[in-house]
Amino acid sequence: MSGSAAGNSGALRCGHRGCTAAFTEQWGTWPNVVTAVRTIATVVAWAVAVTTGSDGWLLAALLCYWVGDIADGLLARVTHRETRTGAVLDILADRLSVCLVVVTYVGTHPTAAVPAAVFLGQFVVIDAYLTLAFARWSLLSPNYFGLVDATVHRLNWSAPAKATNTGAVLLVWLLTGSTLAATVLATVVLGVKSYSALRLARLPVPQALSGCAVKDVHAAISRGH
Numbered sequence: 001m002s003g004s005a006a007g008n009s010g011a012l013r014c015g016h017r018g019c020t021a022a023f024t025e026q027w028g029t030w031p032n033v034v035t036a037v038r039t040i041a042t043v044v045a046w047a048v049a050v051t052t053g054s055d056g057w058l059l060a061a062l063l064c065y066w067v068g069d070i071a072d073g074l075l076a077r078v079t080h081r082e083t084r085t086g087a088v089l090d091i092l093a094d095r096l097s098v099c100l101v102v103v104t105y106v107g108t109h110p111t112a113a114v115p116a117a118v119f120l121g122q123f124v125v126i127d128a129y130l131t132l133a134f135a136r137w138s139l140l141s142p143n144y145f146g147l148v149d150a151t152v153h154r155l156n157w158s159a160p161a162k163a164t165n166t167g168a169v170l171l172v173w174l175l176t177g178s179t180l181a182a183t184v185l186a187t188v189v190l191g192v193k194s195y196s197a198l199r200l201a202r203l204p205v206p207q208a209l210s211g212c213a214v215k216d217v218h219a220a221i222s223r224g225h
Protein backbone atom coordinates (compact mmCIF):
# COMPACT_ATOMS: atom_id res chain seq x y z
CA MET A 1 0.00 0.00 0.00
CA SER A 2 2.77 2.41 0.88
CA GLY A 3 4.43 1.70 -2.48
CA SER A 4 1.59 3.40 -4.33
CA ALA A 5 2.87 6.91 -3.64
CA ALA A 6 6.11 6.26 -5.51
CA GLY A 7 4.24 4.74 -8.44
CA ASN A 8 1.93 7.70 -8.73
CA SER A 9 4.18 10.17 -10.48
CA GLY A 10 3.78 8.62 -13.93
CA ALA A 11 0.00 8.53 -13.75
CA LEU A 12 -0.94 11.97 -12.48
CA ARG A 13 -4.23 13.58 -13.51
CA CYS A 14 -6.20 10.73 -15.00
CA GLY A 15 -9.22 12.92 -14.28
CA HIS A 16 -11.20 10.41 -12.18
CA ARG A 17 -12.31 11.31 -8.69
CA GLY A 18 -11.21 8.42 -6.50
CA CYS A 19 -8.07 7.26 -8.30
CA THR A 20 -4.89 7.27 -6.22
CA ALA A 21 -2.68 9.08 -8.76
CA ALA A 22 -3.26 12.64 -7.59
CA PHE A 23 -3.04 11.91 -3.85
CA THR A 24 -0.26 11.56 -1.34
CA GLU A 25 -0.75 8.88 1.29
CA GLN A 26 -0.58 10.19 4.83
CA TRP A 27 -1.68 9.32 8.36
CA GLY A 28 -2.10 12.70 10.04
CA THR A 29 -5.38 13.89 8.53
CA TRP A 30 -8.40 15.37 10.31
CA PRO A 31 -10.72 12.60 9.09
CA ASN A 32 -8.36 10.05 10.70
CA VAL A 33 -8.48 12.08 13.93
CA VAL A 34 -12.29 11.94 13.80
CA THR A 35 -12.13 8.17 13.23
CA ALA A 36 -9.89 7.79 16.30
CA VAL A 37 -12.04 10.05 18.49
CA ARG A 38 -15.34 8.43 17.52
CA THR A 39 -13.87 4.96 18.12
CA ILE A 40 -12.53 5.93 21.55
CA ALA A 41 -15.89 7.54 22.39
CA THR A 42 -17.67 4.35 21.31
CA VAL A 43 -15.40 2.17 23.46
CA VAL A 44 -15.80 4.49 26.48
CA ALA A 45 -19.62 4.51 26.17
CA TRP A 46 -19.53 0.72 25.74
CA ALA A 47 -17.37 0.37 28.89
CA VAL A 48 -19.87 2.47 30.87
CA ALA A 49 -22.71 0.32 29.48
CA VAL A 50 -20.96 -2.90 30.55
CA THR A 51 -20.17 -1.50 33.99
CA THR A 52 -23.63 -0.12 34.68
CA GLY A 53 -25.68 -2.65 32.70
CA SER A 54 -27.37 0.28 30.98
CA ASP A 55 -29.01 -0.14 27.56
CA GLY A 56 -28.99 3.66 27.25
CA TRP A 57 -25.19 3.78 27.27
CA LEU A 58 -25.06 0.94 24.78
CA LEU A 59 -27.33 2.95 22.50
CA ALA A 60 -25.01 5.95 23.07
CA ALA A 61 -22.05 3.78 21.99
CA LEU A 62 -23.94 2.79 18.84
CA LEU A 63 -24.78 6.42 18.09
CA CYS A 64 -21.12 7.50 18.59
CA TYR A 65 -20.15 4.90 16.01
CA TRP A 66 -22.94 5.79 13.62
CA VAL A 67 -22.64 9.57 13.71
CA GLY A 68 -18.83 9.41 13.79
CA ASP A 69 -18.71 7.02 10.84
CA ILE A 70 -20.82 9.39 8.74
CA ALA A 71 -18.78 12.40 9.93
CA ASP A 72 -15.28 11.06 9.16
CA GLY A 73 -16.26 9.92 5.67
CA LEU A 74 -18.04 13.18 4.90
CA LEU A 75 -15.12 15.26 6.21
CA ALA A 76 -12.66 13.23 4.11
CA ARG A 77 -14.69 13.71 0.93
CA VAL A 78 -15.48 17.39 1.45
CA THR A 79 -11.90 18.38 2.38
CA HIS A 80 -10.37 16.07 -0.30
CA ARG A 81 -8.42 14.29 2.42
CA GLU A 82 -9.31 10.71 1.54
CA THR A 83 -6.47 8.24 1.96
CA ARG A 84 -6.23 4.49 1.60
CA THR A 85 -4.83 4.26 5.12
CA GLY A 86 -7.81 6.24 6.42
CA ALA A 87 -10.25 4.01 4.54
CA VAL A 88 -8.73 0.83 6.01
CA LEU A 89 -8.61 2.27 9.55
CA ASP A 90 -12.25 3.33 9.17
CA ILE A 91 -13.26 -0.18 8.08
CA LEU A 92 -11.46 -1.83 11.03
CA ALA A 93 -12.77 0.70 13.58
CA ASP A 94 -16.31 -0.01 12.33
CA ARG A 95 -15.94 -3.75 12.99
CA LEU A 96 -14.58 -3.18 16.51
CA SER A 97 -17.37 -0.73 17.41
CA VAL A 98 -20.20 -2.89 16.03
CA CYS A 99 -18.85 -6.12 17.58
CA LEU A 100 -18.59 -4.59 21.06
CA VAL A 101 -22.13 -3.20 20.95
CA VAL A 102 -23.85 -6.21 19.37
CA VAL A 103 -22.11 -8.91 21.45
CA THR A 104 -22.81 -7.01 24.68
CA TYR A 105 -26.44 -6.46 23.68
CA VAL A 106 -26.94 -10.18 22.98
CA GLY A 107 -25.50 -10.95 26.43
CA THR A 108 -28.46 -9.22 28.07
CA HIS A 109 -31.02 -9.85 25.28
CA PRO A 110 -30.52 -13.50 24.25
CA THR A 111 -33.53 -13.43 21.90
CA ALA A 112 -31.42 -11.23 19.59
CA ALA A 113 -28.79 -13.99 19.21
CA VAL A 114 -29.93 -15.35 15.83
CA PRO A 115 -30.31 -12.07 13.89
CA ALA A 116 -27.13 -10.79 15.60
CA ALA A 117 -25.14 -13.84 14.47
CA VAL A 118 -26.35 -13.48 10.87
CA PHE A 119 -25.64 -9.75 10.95
CA LEU A 120 -22.14 -10.13 12.45
CA GLY A 121 -21.22 -12.89 9.99
CA GLN A 122 -22.26 -10.62 7.17
CA PHE A 123 -20.60 -7.47 8.54
CA VAL A 124 -17.38 -8.83 10.04
CA VAL A 125 -16.56 -11.45 7.40
CA ILE A 126 -18.22 -10.89 4.01
CA ASP A 127 -18.66 -7.13 4.14
CA ALA A 128 -15.10 -6.67 5.47
CA TYR A 129 -13.78 -8.80 2.57
CA LEU A 130 -15.79 -6.72 0.09
CA THR A 131 -14.92 -3.37 1.63
CA LEU A 132 -11.17 -4.04 1.80
CA ALA A 133 -11.09 -5.26 -1.83
CA PHE A 134 -10.79 -1.68 -3.15
CA ALA A 135 -7.05 -1.83 -2.33
CA ARG A 136 -6.47 -4.30 -5.22
CA TRP A 137 -7.10 -1.39 -7.61
CA SER A 138 -5.76 2.20 -7.63
CA LEU A 139 -8.73 3.42 -5.60
CA LEU A 140 -8.83 5.74 -2.60
CA SER A 141 -11.75 3.96 -0.97
CA PRO A 142 -14.75 1.68 -1.67
CA ASN A 143 -16.79 4.83 -2.41
CA TYR A 144 -15.23 4.88 -5.89
CA PHE A 145 -15.63 1.18 -6.67
CA GLY A 146 -17.92 2.21 -9.53
CA LEU A 147 -14.73 2.81 -11.58
CA VAL A 148 -14.12 -0.96 -11.34
CA ASP A 149 -17.61 -2.51 -11.20
CA ALA A 150 -20.84 -0.52 -11.22
CA THR A 151 -23.04 -3.33 -9.88
CA VAL A 152 -20.88 -4.14 -6.86
CA HIS A 153 -20.68 -0.42 -6.12
CA ARG A 154 -24.43 0.12 -6.41
CA LEU A 155 -25.24 -2.87 -4.18
CA ASN A 156 -22.76 -1.94 -1.46
CA TRP A 157 -21.57 1.68 -1.41
CA SER A 158 -24.24 3.82 -3.04
CA ALA A 159 -26.05 6.00 -0.48
CA PRO A 160 -29.20 3.79 -0.21
CA ALA A 161 -27.10 0.61 -0.07
CA LYS A 162 -24.96 1.98 2.76
CA ALA A 163 -28.00 3.02 4.77
CA THR A 164 -29.66 -0.37 4.29
CA ASN A 165 -26.58 -2.49 4.86
CA THR A 166 -25.44 -0.96 8.11
CA GLY A 167 -28.57 0.46 9.68
CA ALA A 168 -31.66 -1.42 8.56
CA VAL A 169 -31.29 -4.62 10.61
CA LEU A 170 -30.51 -2.72 13.80
CA LEU A 171 -33.35 -0.26 13.24
CA VAL A 172 -35.90 -3.00 12.55
CA TRP A 173 -34.80 -4.84 15.69
CA LEU A 174 -34.92 -1.74 17.88
CA LEU A 175 -38.27 -0.52 16.50
CA THR A 176 -40.21 -3.79 16.23
CA GLY A 177 -38.34 -6.15 18.55
CA SER A 178 -39.28 -8.89 16.10
CA THR A 179 -36.67 -11.66 15.93
CA LEU A 180 -38.21 -12.99 12.72
CA ALA A 181 -38.25 -9.63 10.91
CA ALA A 182 -34.66 -8.84 11.95
CA THR A 183 -33.45 -12.32 10.95
CA VAL A 184 -35.18 -12.19 7.56
CA LEU A 185 -33.72 -8.76 6.82
CA ALA A 186 -30.24 -9.77 8.03
CA THR A 187 -30.44 -12.82 5.74
CA VAL A 188 -31.45 -10.68 2.75
CA VAL A 189 -28.45 -8.39 3.36
CA LEU A 190 -26.23 -11.48 3.73
CA GLY A 191 -27.53 -12.68 0.35
CA VAL A 192 -26.74 -9.36 -1.35
CA LYS A 193 -23.24 -9.36 0.19
CA SER A 194 -22.64 -12.98 -0.84
CA TYR A 195 -23.71 -12.24 -4.42
CA SER A 196 -21.39 -9.20 -4.43
CA ALA A 197 -18.50 -11.29 -3.10
CA LEU A 198 -18.99 -13.90 -5.85
CA ARG A 199 -19.14 -11.18 -8.50
CA LEU A 200 -16.03 -9.54 -7.04
CA ALA A 201 -14.15 -12.85 -7.01
CA ARG A 202 -14.67 -13.14 -10.80
CA LEU A 203 -13.21 -9.71 -11.61
CA PRO A 204 -9.72 -9.82 -13.14
CA VAL A 205 -7.24 -8.36 -10.64
CA PRO A 206 -4.44 -6.10 -11.93
CA GLN A 207 -0.85 -7.29 -11.42
CA ALA A 208 0.42 -3.79 -10.70
CA LEU A 209 -1.24 -0.53 -9.68
CA SER A 210 -1.00 2.24 -12.28
CA GLY A 211 -2.45 5.02 -10.13
CA CYS A 212 -5.65 4.96 -12.21
CA ALA A 213 -8.27 2.33 -11.40
CA VAL A 214 -9.72 2.45 -14.92
CA LYS A 215 -6.27 1.75 -16.42
CA ASP A 216 -5.86 -1.08 -13.88
CA VAL A 217 -9.13 -2.65 -15.07
CA HIS A 218 -8.17 -2.43 -18.76
CA ALA A 219 -4.69 -3.87 -18.05
CA ALA A 220 -6.17 -6.79 -16.10
CA ILE A 221 -8.75 -7.54 -18.81
CA SER A 222 -6.23 -7.42 -21.68
CA ARG A 223 -3.88 -9.69 -19.72
CA GLY A 224 -6.74 -12.20 -19.41
CA HIS A 225 -7.25 -12.47 -23.19
Ligand SMILES: [Zn+2]
Pocket residue numbers: 014015016019211212213214215
Ligand atom coordinates in the same frame (compact mmCIF):
# COMPACT_ATOMS: atom_id res chain seq x y z
ZN1 LIG B 1 -8.29 7.17 -13.01
